[in-house]
Amino acid sequence: MPLSHRIEAAITRAINHGQGAGAVYKTPPRLASALEYAVFPGGARIRPTILMAVASACGDDAPGLADDAAAALELIHCGSLVHDDLPCFDNADQRRGKPTVFRAYNQPLAVLTGDSLIVLAFHTLALAMRDHPTRAAQLSLILARTTGMPGGICAGQGWESEDQIDLSAYHRAKTGALFVAATQMGAVAAGQDAEPWEELGARIGEAFQVADDLRDVLYDADALGKPAGQDQMHNRPNAVSELGVQGAIRRLKDILGGAISSIPSCPGEAQLAKMVNAYAERLTPVAPARSMKA
Amino acid sequence: MPLSHRIEAAITRAINHGQGAGAVYKTPPRLASALEYAVFPGGARIRPTILMAVASACGDDAPGLADDAAAALELIHCGSLVHDDLPCFDNADQRRGKPTVFRAYNQPLAVLTGDSLIVLAFHTLALAMRDHPTRAAQLSLILARTTGMPGGICAGQGWESEDQIDLSAYHRAKTGALFVAATQMGAVAAGQDAEPWEELGARIGEAFQVADDLRDVLYDADALGKPAGQDQMHNRPNAVSELGVQGAIRRLKDILGGAISSIPSCPGEAQLAKMVNAYAERLTPVAPARSMKA
Numbered sequence: 001m002p003l004s005h006r007i008e009a010a011i012t013r014a015i016n017h018g019q020g021a022g023a024v025y026k027t028p029p030r031l032a033s034a035l036e037y038a039v040f041p042g043g044a045r046i047r048p049t050i051l052m053a054v055a056s057a058c059g060d061d062a063p064g065l066a067d068d069a070a071a072a073l074e075l076i077h078c079g080s081l082v083h084d085d086l087p088c089f090d091n092a093d094q095r096r097g098k099p100t101v102f103r104a105y106n107q108p109l110a111v112l113t114g115d116s117l118i119v120l121a122f123h124t125l126a127l128a129m130r131d132h133p134t135r136a137a138q139l140s141l142i143l144a145r146t147t148g149m150p151g152g153i154c155a156g157q158g159w160e161s162e163d164q165i166d167l168s169a170y171h172r173a174k175t176g177a178l179f180v181a182a183t184q185m186g187a188v189a190a191g192q193d194a195e196p197w198e199e200l201g202a203r204i205g206e207a208f209q210v211a212d213d214l215r216d217v218l219y220d221a222d223a224l225g226k227p228a229g230q231d232q233m234h235n236r237p238n239a240v241s242e243l244g245v246q247g248a249i250r251r252l253k254d255i256l257g258g259a260i261s262s263i264p265s266c267p268g269e270a271q272l273a274k275m276v277n278a279y280a281e282r283l284t285p286v287a288p289a290r291s292m293k294a
Numbered sequence: 295m296p297l298s299h300r301i302e303a304a305i306t307r308a309i310n311h312g313q314g315a316g317a318v319y320k321t322p323p324r325l326a327s328a329l330e331y332a333v334f335p336g337g338a339r340i341r342p343t344i345l346m347a348v349a350s351a352c353g354d355d356a357p358g359l360a361d362d363a364a365a366a367l368e369l370i371h372c373g374s375l376v377h378d379d380l381p382c383f384d385n386a387d388q389r390r391g392k393p394t395v396f397r398a399y400n401q402p403l404a405v406l407t408g409d410s411l412i413v414l415a416f417h418t419l420a421l422a423m424r425d426h427p428t429r430a431a432q433l434s435l436i437l438a439r440t441t442g443m444p445g446g447i448c449a450g451q452g453w454e455s456e457d458q459i460d461l462s463a464y465h466r467a468k469t470g471a472l473f474v475a476a477t478q479m480g481a482v483a484a485g486q487d488a489e490p491w492e493e494l495g496a497r498i499g500e501a502f503q504v505a506d507d508l509r510d511v512l513y514d515a516d517a518l519g520k521p522a523g524q525d526q527m528h529n530r531p532n533a534v535s536e537l538g539v540q541g542a543i544r545r546l547k548d549i550l551g552g553a554i555s556s557i558p559s560c561p562g563e564a565q566l567a568k569m570v571n572a573y574a575e576r577l578t579p580v581a582p583a584r585s586m587k588a
Contacts (some may be wrong), residue, residue: 018443025467026460027449031452091501106382107382111380119446119448123442125434133428133429136431137420137427141417141421148411150314155325161324162370166320
């Protein structure tokens with residue numbers, strides 16, 4: 001089965017569970033619906049894809065566990081998007097080409113959807129502990145560390161409420177953390193040590209941040225499926241304002257080169273390098289650029 | 295060490311960890327501060343106290359694990375209060391006699407504080423898996439089940455966004471779930487099965503809900519440390535409007551009687567019954583009632 005099918009199937013299983021499939025008691029229907037709305041149809045599923053690619057490169061000897069890990073990671077990512085879109089943060093009307101959760105439902109359900117997705121991620125890993133106690137425990141620890149405080153995406157978002165932003169801590173936590181989760185969880189799901197995989201995740205995260213900064217500046221809302229120019233509007237740090245467009249593209253390529261050379265020795269090393277290269281192509285922005293529009 | 299000291303010490307350790315104690319990277323100071331603000335000074339700490347009391351009644355052979363479980367449960371409870379107080383839910387200005395987190399900080403930090411506390415709870419249990427893999431995995435599963443969807447406190451709160459509320463599902467999830475967590479996690483932390491402890495938790499939860507309904511009707515904001523009359527204002531179901539004040543008090547006593555007779559056989563059974571009785575006294579509202587005020 002292709003990785004993308006495994007990922008969608010695993011996320012579907014988790015969401016079905018959250019919606020109360022097989023449960024004896026009734027669940028609130030609108031929240032159950034919002035869970036699904038927040039997660040399907042997905043975006044690029046880049047984090048779980050990296051996770052699965054690393055697990056495959058490491059031998060993927062427990063594919064069910066890799067599936068659960070990939071689902072858990074994507075649930076966290078989707079939950080964070082639901083909260084980021086709230087009026088008190090980005091106040092975004094659109095996400096992935098459709099109304100954001102708080103617009104399609106309401107703010108209370110958007111807060112609860114984010115909360116429920118976070119919990120469902122840890123629930124998914126807790127269920128996996130029956131068959132894989134040691135690995136699933138490690139997965140839970142990595143996911144907690146990269147999601148919450150002091151170093152996860154919550155911490156990253158928290159920097160936006162500071163007068164003085166520590167830029168390096170901000171980017172590492174806000175964007176990098178879940179990419180580190182992706183590479184480390186992929187390795188752990190396949191029975192390997194997490195630590196050697198940190199650098200690859202951190203570098204992919206850094207590249208992703210620069211690419212996102214470029215897209216925010218260069219693309220319009222139609223191409224993004226979400227509002228453009230958000231960094232400037234919210235006065236957020238952006239690599240393009242520091243380095244210029246060409247400088248940021250050069251930086252992106254440097255980082256991805258570094259990422260490839262950081263891949264730990266493993267059976268699927270060459271295949272993984274090919275995947276990072278493919279992402280490098282995809283991440284580098286092309287037309288239609290906003291400035292080219294009439 | 296008295297249970298209350300163990301609980302405060304365990305919560306302090308968890309919050310210190312969330313604030314980045316010992317971490318190599320910087321953490322956003324306001325979010326770090328808000329984490330602490332949301333949790334200290336505490337309320338009655340009733341859920342972790344019940345957890346510890348059950349663990350003690352079951353022999354408490356792994357006190358460090360019971361401490362971690364108690365902290366994790368209280369972090370979830372405090373996180374849920376921070377989100378419940380948000381403008382889109384209760385829009386509450388006061389909690390435990392001081393401004394709510396969104397008032398004292400801001401809405402973004404209140405959302406992130408709730409998120410971070412949820413993650414920190416699972417983080418605390420994931421760290422405990424090193425020394426107690428099987429028990430801590432079970433604790434994580436119980437906490438996820440009683441926090442998220444389909445049957446946890448998120449589901450309970452979700453019912454408030456429905457036109458048709460299933461009252462029994464609503465109360466069981468919104469209030470009952472974390473009391474079931476308290477009794478079951480206490481038993482599991484001490485190496486016992488979770489299942490026989492469900493009924494005690496459910497009954498204490500039911501009693502707590504009726505007591506809360508009574509307080510909401512009878513007490514004023516000064517006595518509650520939070521706004522009074524919220525159920526009526528938000529048109530929420532309330533036992534007093536169904537049964538009257540005396541009827542609700544009778545119902546409360548019946549439920550607590552049932553709770554005591556549901557205590558599973560264990561070394562500390564008598565002691566535990568005494569504690570539930572003491573709670574029965576504390577829960578039953580006394581003056582000053584709002585109606586007695588000039």
